[in-house]
Amino acid sequence: MSNQDDYYTPYNGPAGGWGALKATAEHLIKSKNATRNINTLLKTNQPKGFDCPGCAWGEKHHPTKFRFCENGAKAVNWEATSRTVDASFFSKYSVSWLKTQNDYFLEHQGRLTEPMRYNAKTDHYEAISWDDAFKLIAQRLKAQADPNSAAFYTSGRASNEAAYLYQLFARAYGTNNFPDCSNMCHEASGYGLISSIGIGKGTVTIDDFDSADAVFVFGQNPGTNHPRMLETLKSVVERGAKIITFNNLKERGLERFQNPQDKLEMIVNGSKPTHTDYFCPKIGGDMAVVRGIVKVLISMEEAAQKQGNAIFDHDFINQHTEGLEAYLEQVKQTSWQQITQQSGLSQQQIHHCAEVYANSDRVIATWAMGITQHHHSVATIHEIVNLLALRGNIGKPGAGACPVRGHSNVQGDRTMGINENPSAAFLSALEKHHQFTPPTKPGLAVVETIEAMQQGKIKVFIALGGNFAAATPDTKATVAALKQCELTVQISTKLNRSHLDIGQDALILPCLGRTDIDHQADGIQKVTVEDSFSMVHASGGVLEPLSDQMKSEPAIIAGMAAATLGENSPIDWQAAISNYNTIRDHIEAVIPGFKDFNQRILTDDGFYLGNSAGERKWNTPSGKLNLHTHKLPESILPMQARGQLSERTLVLQTLRSHDQYNTTIYGMNDRYRGIKNERDVVFMNPKDIERLGFTNGQTVSLRALWNDGVERKVNGFKVVAYDIPAGNIAAYYPETNPLVPLNSYGEFSHTPTSKSIAVELSVYQDPTKISTVAAI
Secondary structure, X not given: OOOHHHOEXXXXXXXXHHHHHHHHHHHHHHHOOHXXXXXXXXXXXXXXXXXXXXXXXXXXXOOOOOOOOHHHHHHHHXXXXXXXXXXXXXXXXXXXXXXXXXXXXXXXXXXXXXXXEEEOOOOEXXXXXXXHHHHHHHHHHHOOXXXXXXXXXXXXXXXXXXXXXXXXXXXXXXXXXXXXXXXXXXXXXXXXXXXXXOOOOOOOOHHHHHOOOEEEEEOOOHHHHOOOHHHHHHHHHHXXXXXXXXXXXXXXXXXXXXXXXXXXXXXXXXXXXXXXXXXXXXXXXXXXXXXXXXXXXXXHHHHHHHOOOOOOOHHHHHHHEEOHHHHHHHHHHOOHHHHHHHHOOOHHHHHHHHHHHHOOOOEEEEEOHHXXXXXXXXXXXXXXXXXXXXXXXXXXXXXXXXXXXXEOOHHHHHHOOOOOOOOHHHHHHHHHHHOOOOOOOOOOOHHHHHHHHHOOOOOEEEEEOOOHXXXXXXXXXXXXXXXXXXXXXXXXXXXXXXXXXXXXXXXXXXXXXXXXXXXXXXXXXXXXXXXOOOEEEEXXXXXXXXXXXXXXXXXXXXXXXXXXXXXXXXXXXXXXXXXXXXXXXXHXXXXXXXXXXXXXXXXXXXXXXXXXXXXXXXXXOOOOEEOOOOOOOOOOOOHHHHOOOOOOOXXXXXXXXXXXXXXXXXXXXXXXXXXXXXXXXXXXXXHHHHHOOOOOOOXXXXXXXXXXXXXXXXXXXEXXXXXXXXXXXXXXXXXXXXXXXXXXXXXXXXXXXXXXXXXXXXXXXXXXXXXXXXXX
């Protein structure tokens, strides 16, 4: 048994502050470009600089402040390295050897600097010219009898310009197969909001947090996943408003924050809370929490009515909503026993939350992947919207729905048409402007794409960024599916798992990152991105690329499209990439909200796209906000897992460490949770550790429970006692992605249920297990 002190030391400091500055300095030193990268960081999220390649949290205008967080600094340092991965690197290391290395090792090697093709005979990547790479892609695409034999994956970091060209290329080719990273994260938010309020985006702006009376925070860890939100939360508490936090782990960023830009706070080593109340529901119990709040509100409304008053906003309800009576009746029929059992909170705790809500005129509800990665996620989002609607908390200042997106332009990609099921209005506008008939048959999302690969239906897979092999569920099944493809193409900045788990033929196409200067025929170009608050702004790199063999994402897409479509192209691809204003002119002509696009991005803070629901215009079939009615789920776990449940069954959620962003591993530490030099850990309630006969530091195996006869198991995870509800455990992804069954996904959304996996633990006694920390 290992000594727990070797990898676990409780962290007592606040989020941010000196700990963040120390970690940032360490990463600057490790980059071996400290002076240059400090100057680069100062251009992050600035009007004359580039958009952070990390999260999608918005910015208030602070011209004298730096505008990056600790994890943003890690992302910039990671991208702005001087290390290179070129033909000489691949001649030295075989793909088989690289597969034995961990994800941290792979990306730590540096930036990809020239196009490469896999040689199956030698098991090495070899250099290929750009022209030959484009010809190979075109040859394989043209050889397909059905355009739907190809799939075009997108990472949320792609710019608006790249995303627009990408969807135009694929639709001109003839398919709507657009598996996208949002399928694995916030698809439930999109579906839930569209079906409720008529638009799949949040209704608030960052300024609404300045006037909210209360903010209800569900299922997110901003200290790691979107740290710039911490300053916003702290400011809400400081001015006397309420923040009610629901998260099944006690996360430091949701507890207290030390602002590195507050000189006095740093000098006295102080910190401020980021909540007024903190509750830890069971995994997946948030819907039951909201159901309980509404149940209390009904009682309060009935009592108020007897006094001639009201708790509900009846003017809003009568004018703007439908479905209230059926919903309230369902709430009344839900027992307190079911609510408290499923939520893990007491009736008194829920009553307190209801009182805060009822006494607040303006309320924001904000959530992230702790809400969206369950079987009943859409129902939970409907429940949150219903709660907001009862008191008219949508479409007024200081109130509304705020799904916090992950990657920095995942919302913009959707706006640009990266959608496997596009609207008729979008396709009509595309057809009218570009004079071609786009396909109307719905395409494939991520899970469906993997299933189609398994069946041999997807022959060509092209990925615009991301790390598909590592990010997706059911890792063994995904890797086997990718092997079925005739050709896999990865457009990437750094080496990752998806360059190793490949098809029969494979290409690596090195692209520029956010920090790189983009030289094109008409001069240096900028791209644009959209944040979680529907703000669109420009981004321009500040560093010279490490190689003249690196191309921008728009240039790579244009090269593939021109080679594939030839005379059937809907635009002049070369003209489009010579000057990105041309791409933006096309966007303006097709997509609502982008009038005068090229002029509006010249302002320092960009422009607001607007939000129909924020204006109380409901683009739903009924023309009103729909209150949806759902029963609470019988179980948090999907039906396919229930037949194998026992007293030893635990519910696992996957999560990020503080030293990672999505699948990118910046280091082996998780400072706020006290983990150092380790990633194979499982966080458990101390009572569960004792009840199941384990001890702190013991090494265990995790086996997923699913009724398809497939063994899904990961080994060698160290037990860490942690403040998490009994019956729940947590571990990092992508290490535990092999435990998520491919066909375990959300109702309506097809989002993998990565936050509610039925597992059992057993003692792992393999003494030959080698540490996952590879030598650098």
